């Protein structure tokens with residue numbers, strides 16, 4: 496099973512069953528009600544940026560990026576995330592119009608008041624030590640594909656000396 500595009504009609508269905516609340520490291524996005532596995536949570540709104548654009552929170556979108564707006568700009572990283580970002584080409588069922596949109600979807604069931612997380616999958620040069628606290632924590636906010644390089648070049652991140660970092 497995998498995520499499928501949200502249905503789009505002239506009148507948009509309201510998703511965004513989330514709220515923003517403080518976390519030990521800033522702010523995060525939490526489920527306002529329990530969310531089913533493999534379901535759309537909401538559309539990520541923001542400014543589309545050209546290829547080569549970089550910022551801390553820019554998300555990959557089309558051939559450039561999307562500088563996201565709250566709430567989804569505040570979704571934190573986890574090495575064992577419960578959500579994922581997916582870029583869809585969606586056809587509006589009423590108008591036939593095609594649009595490209597970035598959506599956040601659940602990967603598994605999420606309980607009410609659980610924090611939503613995604614895998615930032617940064618490249619190793621941009622990686623920072625990860626404090627997600629998951630048993631699967633990689634030690635770095637780094638893509639799995641580049642983790643080996645990151646550890647070779649930069650050590651084990653937050654797993655190096657967990658007592659000191661946490």
Ligand SMILES: [Zn+2]
Pocket residue numbers: 573574575625626627628629631632633634635
């Ligand atoms: Zn982690």
